[in-house]
Amino acid sequence: MTFGGVRFIHNDHLVDGPFEDWSQVRSPGRALRRRKMGHAQRVRIYYLPSKKLLKLPDGTIVGHSATLHELAREVDRQKDLPVKPRSLLLDERS
16 A cells, blocks of 8 residues: 555554453452463453554555554545645734
């Protein structure tokens, strides 16, 4: 994907985590103690898309697909906003 002369690369390996969801266990303290002993527990391990964008030396930007999608949506939203002409901005200061 290219926008304004900048090349964007989607990389779904850019994630934050791992995070653990302990909501499926009855007692987190007991589950943690039993997990240390080697017993399987109902802990869900998950990853979230990274919000970071990486800029390569050639100007290419690499990011997770979800993050680049949010960026494109925000750019489209800002394109639709009304912009005051520069002459009006200068007149308001005087």
